[in-house]
Amino acid sequence: MDSIENSKLLKLEAHLRSRIRGQDHVLPRIISLLKRGQLGLTKLNRPRGSFLFLGPTGVGKTETTIAFTDFLFGEGKLFRFDMSEYQTQESLGVLLGAKLGERGTLAMAYDRSRCGTLLFDEIEKAHARILDIFLQILDAARVTMANGETLDLSGFYIVFTTNIGGADLLNLQHSTFATMERHVLARAQQAMRPELFARITEKLVFNRLSYDHQLEIAQLLLNGELKFLGDKGYKLEADKTVLPFVVQRGFHPRLGARPMRDTVEKLIGDAVASDLLMNGVSGGTVTLNEAANCFRIAPLS
Ligand SMILES: Nc1ncnc2c1ncn2[C@@H]1O[C@H](COP(=O)(O)OP(=O)(O)O)[C@@H](O)[C@H]1O
Numbered sequence: 001m002d003s004i005e006n007s008k009l010l011k012l013e014a015h016l017r018s019r020i021r022g023q024d025h026v027l028p029r030i031i032s033l034l035k036r037g038q039l040g041l042t043k044l045n046r047p048r049g050s051f052l053f054l055g056p057t058g059v060g061k062t063e064t065t066i067a068f069t070d071f072l073f074g075e076g077k078l079f080r081f082d083m084s085e086y087q088t089q090e091s092l093g094v095l096l097g098a099k100l101g102e103r104g105t106l107a108m109a110y111d112r113s114r115c116g117t118l119l120f121d122e123i124e125k126a127h128a129r130i131l132d133i134f135l136q137i138l139d140a141a142r143v144t145m146a147n148g149e150t151l152d153l154s155g156f157y158i159v160f161t162t163n164i165g166g167a168d169l170l171n172l173q174h175s176t177f178a179t180m181e182r183h184v185l186a187r188a189q190q191a192m193r194p195e196l197f198a199r200i201t202e203k204l205v206f207n208r209l210s211y212d213h214q215l216e217i218a219q220l221l222l223n224g225e226l227k228f229l230g231d232k233g234y235k236l237e238a239d240k241t242v243l244p245f246v247v248q249r250g251f252h253p254r255l256g257a258r259p260m261r262d263t264v265e266k267l268i269g270d271a272v273a274s275d276l277l278m279n280g281v282s283g284g285t286v287t288l289n290e291a292a293n294c295f296r297i298a299p300l301s
C-alpha cells in the first residue's frame, strides 16, 4: 500500500462526514471495515468487506455507498443491482448469463472493473436462487457463470440493502433509536436466511433524519445547485427563508430526503428562469415568495 493510498484513507472519515448527515453512529464502523479492506487485512478469497444497510427509506444508505466508492476507487466503480428486477427463476440467467456467449449483468460489471462496490438493493425481493449466489460471493468471492467462466470478486465491497422492518418504522416514530434498531435487526434476522445474515460482516441500521439534519441536507443540495449556477455565471445567495421551505417541500415521511434534490433544482431553477426572462440580470438573493409559494430572486442590495 503506497503513501498516497494511506493519506487517502486518513481523509476518508472527513469526506464521509462532509457528505452524510445524521448517521454518525454508523460511519465509524463503515470506515473501520473500509480501512481493513483497503489495507488487505480482511480474509483472503473473500470480498474486501460486506455490509447490510437497514432502516427507513431516503436516509442515506445509497448515498453513503456512492460516497465511499467514489472516494476510494474514483467514479464509475459502483455497480448497482435492483433486486426488484430479480424476483423470478429466470433472473438467475439475467445475473449469470443464460445462453452460451451471453454475458450476465454480473459479468458485465466485472468486464468494466476488477474492483469497486457491488450494491444489491432490496434483497428481500430477490429470488431464492439469487440468494444462493450471494452466499457464494460472501464465502469465496467467486461466482461461476452460465458459460463456465469464474469471476473473482475479491476486489469488491458488497453492500446489501433491505427494507425489512421498514414498514413498521412509521409506527415506531416516537420510540428511541435503540428500540428501532433492535426491532429492525430482529425482523431482518427472522426474515433472512440465517446463513446469509451470519456471513455479512457489518449490519447497520440507519437512523431517521431529524429536522436539523433535514435542514443540513437541504443546505448541501442548495450549495451544489448555487455552485452549478455560479459556474454558469449566475451568482446567487440564499436568505434564511430558503432552507425551511426546501425541507417542507422536499422531505417526505415515507420517502425521506429522496425528493429533496429534485425539489431544490426545480424551486431554484424556476426562480432563476423567471428572473432571467423578466429582468435579464445575472444574480441576486433567493428568497421565499410566500404569496405564490415559490422562490423569487431579489436584486443584491
Ligand atoms: N444522511 C444523508 N446525508 C446526506 N444526504 C442524504 C442523506 N440521506 C438522504 N440524502 C439525500 O437524499 C437522497 C436519497 O438518499 P438515498 O441514500 O438514496 O436513500 P436510501 O437510504 O433509501 O438509499 C440522496 O441522494 C441525498 O441527496
Ligand SMILES: [Mg+2]
Pocket (backbone or CB within 6 Å): 061, 062, 063, 121, 161
Ligand atoms: Mg437506496
